[in-house]
Amino acid sequence: MEKRLIDVALLACLIPLVITCGSKQEESIASPIDKDKIKKEIQAKENKFAELYNTGQLKSIGYYAEDAISFSQNKAPLVGKPAIIEYLRAGIDSSSRGNKIAFTTNEVFISNDGNQVVEIGYYNLADSTNVSINTGHYMVLFEKRNGNYVVLRDMSACDMPLQ
Known part of the structure; x- marks a missing residue:
């Protein structure tokens, strides 16, 4: 039970991190000005x-x-x-x-x-x-x-x- 609680807590911390990194990557891909x-x-x-x-x-x-x-x-x-x-x-x-x-x-x-x-x-x-x-x-x-x-x-x- 304790291991499952740690896994859930770890997952809860990783999800915002993944979302944040993904959005920053999208910002840097903006099309360059010609x-x-x-x-x-x-x-x-x-x-x-x-x-x-x-x-x-x-x-x-x-x-x-x-x-x-x-x-x-x-x-x-x-x-x-x-x-x-x-x-x-x-x-x-x-x-x-x-x-x-x-x-x-x-x-x-x-x-x-x-x-x-x-x-x-x-x-x-x-x-x-x-x-x-x-x-x-x-x-x-x-x-x-x-x-x-x-x-x-x-x-x-x-x-x-x-x-």
Whole structure:
């Protein structure tokens, strides 16, 4: 009887230990973040943004979250997707037609769960003869919502000399 009591007590101590070890092992098996895949996904978003901007189809830009904030030089932050789109629209006038913007994703920094990405990149605005008229760098904070990355915050800085 005493041996059976010891066996039951030993078993009662081992069960939680086995369960605890098993759950820790499952945590360490979490799928790794594929940085190259996410970088390509972010670059594809930049390419689509540039395509829509260059063709003036700003209504179709799904790039920004509704609660996005955009920071630029020499102006107050633009709060909300409608304000950002309106600012972009105002920047397209008859004198800028034919200009093309392009973005290059240089680096991405990805949260451990893959739900947030900070992108650091380079932009080039060229005229219709492909001469650069504005270049610079930018940072963007993306968040995954409903399975897609959208911009929560962005900021840019021109690297051309002041005139």
